[in-house]
Amino acid sequence: MERIVGIDLGTTNSLVAYMEGSRPVVIPGEDGSNLVPSVVALDERGEILVGNAARRYLIETPERAVYSIKRLMGRGIEDIQDELRLFPFRLAPDLKPGEVLRIRLGDREFTPPEISAFILRQLKRNAERHFGAPVSQAVITVPAYFNDAQRQATKDAGRIAGLEVLRLVNEPTAASLAYGLDQKREGTVAVYDLGGGTFDISILRLHEGIFEVLATNGDTHLGGDDLDNLLLTIALDDIRGDLGLDLRRNPEAVQAIRKAVIEAKIELSAKEEARIELELPQGKKYEREITRRQFEGLIQPILGRTVGPCKQALKDAGFQPGAVKEVALVGGSTRIPKVRTLVQELFQREPHSELNPDEVVALGAAVQAQILAGGSQATQDMLLLDVTPLSLGIEALGGVVAKIILRNSTIPASATEHFTTGVEGQANVAIHVVQGERELAKDCRSLARFDLKGIPPMPAGLPRIEVKFLIDANGILHVSAREQRSGKEAEIQVKPSYGLTDEQVESMILDSFDYAEEDFRQRQLIEARNETETILAALEKGRKSPAWEQLTRDERKKIEKLQKALREVAQGEEYKPIRDGLEALNQATLRLAELMMDSAVSTALKGKTMETADLGEGPAAPHPIAPAEIIKK
Amino acid sequence: MTTVHKPDSALPVFTESGETGACWSCGDMRAAHFCQACGRLQPALPTDYFSFFALPRKLNLDTAALERDFYNLSRKLHPDLYVRATDQERAWSLEKSSQLNDAYRTLKDPISRTQYLLKLEGVQLEEQSKAATEKAKQKGEPKQQVVPPGLLEEVFELNLQLEELRRSKKMGEADPAVVADLQKAKSHLEEKYGGLDAELKGYWEQWDALMEREAREAVPLEERHRVRDRMVDLLNRRSYIRNLVRDVNEALED
Numbered sequence: 080m081e082r083i084v085g086i087d088l089g090t091t092n093s094l095v096a097y098m099e100g101s102r103p104v105v106i107p108g109e110d111g112s113n114l115v116p117s118v119v120a121l122d123e124r125g126e127i128l129v130g131n132a133a134r135r136y137l138i139e140t141p142e143r144a145v146y147s148i149k150r151l152m153g154r155g156i157e158d159i160q161d162e163l164r165l166f167p168f169r170l171a172p173d174l175k176p177g178e179v180l181r182i183r184l185g186d187r188e189f190t191p192p193e194i195s196a197f198i199l200r201q202l203k204r205n206a207e208r209h210f211g212a213p214v215s216q217a218v219i220t221v222p223a224y225f226n227d228a229q230r231q232a233t234k235d236a237g238r239i240a241g242l243e244v245l246r247l248v249n250e251p252t253a254a255s256l257a258y259g260l261d262q263k264r265e266g267t268v269a270v271y272d273l274g275g276g277t278f279d280i281s282i283l284r285l286h287e288g289i290f291e292v293l294a295t296n297g298d299t300h301l302g303g304d305d306l307d308n309l310l311l312t313i314a315l316d317d318i319r320g321d322l323g324l325d326l327r328r329n330p331e332a333v334q335a336i337r338k339a340v341i342e343a344k345i346e347l348s349a350k351e352e353a354r355i356e357l358e359l360p361q362g363k364k365y366e367r368e369i370t371r372r373q374f375e376g377l378i379q380p381i382l383g384r385t386v387g388p389c390k391q392a393l394k395d396a397g398f399q400p401g402a403v404k405e406v407a408l409v410g411g412s413t414r415i416p417k418v419r420t421l422v423q424e425l426f427q428r429e430p431h432s433e434l435n436p437d438e439v440v441a442l443g444a445a446v447q448a449q450i451l452a453g454g455s456q457a458t459q460d461m462l463l464l465d466v467t468p469l470s471l472g473i474e475a476l477g478g479v480v481a482k483i484i485l486r487n488s489t490i491p492a493s494a495t496e497h498f499t500t501g502v503e504g505q506a507n508v509a510i511h512v513v514q515g516e517r518e519l520a521k522d523c524r525s526l527a528r529f530d531l532k533g534i535p536p537m538p539a540g541l542p543r544i545e546v547k548f549l550i551d552a553n554g555i556l557h558v559s560a561r562e563q564r565s566g567k568e569a570e571i572q573v574k575p576s577y578g579l580t581d582e583q584v585e586s587m588i589l590d591s592f593d594y595a596e597e598d599f600r601q602r603q604l605i606e607a608r609n610e611t612e613t614i615l616a617a618l619e620k621g622r623k624s625p626a627w628e629q630l631t632r633d634e635r636k637k638i639e640k641l642q643k644a645l646r647e648v649a650q651g652e653e654y655k656p657i658r659d660g661l662e663a664l665n666q667a668t669l670r671l672a673e674l675m676m677d678s679a680v681s682t683a684l685k686g687k688t689m690e691t692a693d694l695g696e697g698p699a700a701p702h703p704i705a706p707a708e709i710i711k712k
Numbered sequence: 713m714t715t716v717h718k719p720d721s722a723l724p725v726f727t728e729s730g731e732t733g734a735c736w737s738c739g740d741m742r743a744a745h746f747c748q749a750c751g752r753l754q755p756a757l758p759t760d761y762f763s764f765f766a767l768p769r770k771l772n773l774d775t776a777a778l779e780r781d782f783y784n785l786s787r788k789l790h791p792d793l794y795v796r797a798t799d800q801e802r803a804w805s806l807e808k809s810s811q812l813n814d815a816y817r818t819l820k821d822p823i824s825r826t827q828y829l830l831k832l833e834g835v836q837l838e839e840q841s842k843a844a845t846e847k848a849k850q851k852g853e854p855k856q857q858v859v860p861p862g863l864l865e866e867v868f869e870l871n872l873q874l875e876e877l878r879r880s881k882k883m884g885e886a887d888p889a890v891v892a893d894l895q896k897a898k899s900h901l902e903e904k905y906g907g908l909d910a911e912l913k914g915y916w917e918q919w920d921a922l923m924e925r926e927a928r929e930a931v932p933l934e935e936r937h938r939v940r941d942r943m944v945d946l947l948n949r950r951s952y953i954r955n956l957v958r959d960v961n962e963a964l965e966d
Contacts, residue, residue: 287783289786289787451795452796463792464790489813491806493810552806552809
């Protein structure tokens with residue numbers, strides 16, 4: 080059965096993992112690195128680059144590259160004004176409020192799900208190369224505090240990348256699965272997850288293999304990115320003040336400074352002091368030393384923003400801070416010593432960080448993938464019961480929200496509401512669904528507007544329309560409606576407030592066939608390499624058989640030459656030369672195959688079976704060197 | 713691959729009201745969640761939360777047993793187990809696990825359990841939520857809320873004090889005497905609020921006794937309504953007091 084992979088689609092880095100036996104492992108990319116930077120670039124030839132290959136463009140031609148796209152998933156232009164001040168996102172000029180965002184990359188435009196799909200496609204490819212087999216199903220992680228629109232956008236990204244997303248798993252919950260796999264832990268656990276762009280806190284109860292989330296909270300726009308931006312702003316101010324150089328409108332210089340401050344930030348996790356040295360335009364030079372103490376003072380306000388959500392989650396779970404048995408740290412930003420102390424003080428526990436904080440979410444996603452695939456010894460009895468992070472409500476009279484599913488309800492969860500008409504003969508009823516904790520609809524996140532259509536003509540107030548809201552195990556909302564008096568299934572027209580429509584996703588899937596060509600090429604390459612391995616192994620066997628000696632010297636020489644050549648081309652990335660090499664070697668070994676066949680048959684006549692004649696395979700594939708098709712000729 | 717569940721004697725096995733159908737898969741007699749013969753998942757049907765757990769409509773409830781049943785059923789109904797099952801079974805699993813979660817959430821909490829039972833008994837509980845308050849504010853109308861008779865005097869007094877506090881705050885400093893009065897009123901209300909739990913327990917006993925009697929003989933509807941209405945009254949007082957405490961807290965914090 081095809082393997083299901085687990086994917087951590089991160090703000091800064093993305094990873095793909097799977098269960099190797101009883102252990103989840105990360106699949107490295109071609110460059111050997113486990114982390115694929117979540118950077119996408121469009122090169123001068125119009126080709127898409129992802130990861131380390133794209134990172135170069137961030138500095139050289141920033142208008143051709145995009146990073147931290149996760150920040151824009153499922154959002155509209157009106158709620159990303161803060162992001163636009165801090166990140167060099169280049170939006171399409173003609174965007175209107177309520178429209179799905181489009182990002183300019185070189186001379187082209189892509190929606191955030193499409194850009195995320197490029198990253199997913201790269202991970203898919205890495206996994207396919209690793210397995211030598213196609214991958215089409217995945218579990219993808221999302222921040223626990225992602226709302227419906229952000230989740231839907233992630234699912235859309237999967238579809239565009241040619242992946243069936245079997246489950247969206249919350250990142251902190253996934254991490255708890257990875258932690259819970261080895262030791263059979265029992266009791267309450269808090270997972271503090273501070274990543275590149277998002278913060279989550281989840282409180283779980285572990286009981287006989289059930290991972291039950293009791294409460295979750297967070298901030299989908301709080302992470303390492305914010306620390307970087309803070310340091311960047313300070314550096315730009317410094318440069319303007321001390322050197323009289325305003326670089327804010329110089330994207331190349333901004334990216335170079337950004338890179339330098341990130342390096343300093345990372346250094347400060349290990350050392351007490353870091354030094355920034357940068358060559359600037361006009362022959363100027365920026366030099367600055369920063370101590371860990373200074374750094375901690377600067378970032379304190381940002382880290383402080385994680386405290387409120389932690390306290391709220393504890394309160395919602397019904398715990399005093401000291402009552403949680405264990406605390407696990409997840410996300411690259413938890414490497415900062417100050418974060419550790421903050422968590423330790425908050426929960427009064429020494430936090431765990433045995434598992435690599437960059438990888439633990441992907442590892443957990445792999446565990447969940449295994450559970451979905453039907454489980455194994457390692458995941459036996461493991462079951463995840465997650466919650467919806469935000470309350471679901473309907474806009475009622477006067478713009479207030481009537482909450483119908485409260486936050487931290489175990490999902491799947493549902494609610495049924497009844498609606499009626501206000502005017503005689505009214506055929507439509509409009510429903511506005513929102514997500515959030517605020518009392519007024521305008522302060523919550525608008526999810527969708529539904530139009531209940533085709534209500535049979537009746538006096539006002541008589542129709543009774545039953546609307547069912549169901550949040551599935553991915554945290555995504557489904558709505559169905561029925562007019563009860565007529566028993567008619569009411570027609571619902573869903574207009575997602577920020578998401579892509581099904582038609583849009585379909586057309587993006589079609590567009591992505593351009594890139595699917597690359598996938599096809601990749602698949603051909605994988606198949607050719609596999610065949611190469613098979614034929615080379617078989618040839619090794621053949622050379623030890625008596626038939627090898629029956630060949631002429633020239634024949635043997637030719638085979639050896641082709642064997643060597645095939646070995647070489649198989650190292651390359653081009654599919655065609657490998658195919659050609661395979662074909663040539665197949666032809667050259669035809670007589671060897673026949674001779675081996677004859678000897679096998681004569682051995683068989685002497686009373687031995689085909690198998691003991693060392694043919695390797697049964698009669699269905701009589702010749703181990705040449706595939707069956709050549710025998711047919 | 714299709715997930716097949718063997719019947720588990722530890723799980724509630726019952727026939728849902730009006731459902732006497734056969735298992736869709738093997739044709740044998742079906743139980744509520746899984747076929748008793750072949751173990752396959754059965755269609756999701758509309759059901760009340762007590763029936764879902766095969767519980768009588770009683771208010772005293774063994775929450776430890778409820779939790780155990782919740783975990784056991786989760787292990788068999790959750791959509792994670794049906795990822796590779798048929799579309800139909802996937803839909804049933806989604807529907808049934810949402811019913812399971814909704815039912816567990818409602819029944820495990822004593823207040824929401826009582827509210828739910830009253831809803832089944834045909835009571836439309838008064839909306840005293842913050843949303844109702846906001847709604848009234850938006851429309852510029854006074855909040856439609858009936859003051860529970862036993863609280864009339866206290867509420868009248870409290871509103872005067874709140875008014876005074878606001879006035880004194882507007883003038884500059886909050887009058888310490890008024891603040892002290894409000895603190896006192898607040899702790900009195902909280903005390904009252906705490907006492908409601910014991911009162912509610914008493915009604916639970918009455919209700920459950922009625923249910924047991926009903927299993928043996930016809931119980932006059934009036935008796936049923938009497939206990940029901942007492943509980944409604946108590947819940948109204950409860951949410952009224954809670955809102956008062958919130959109002960006082962807000963006034964003190966401002």
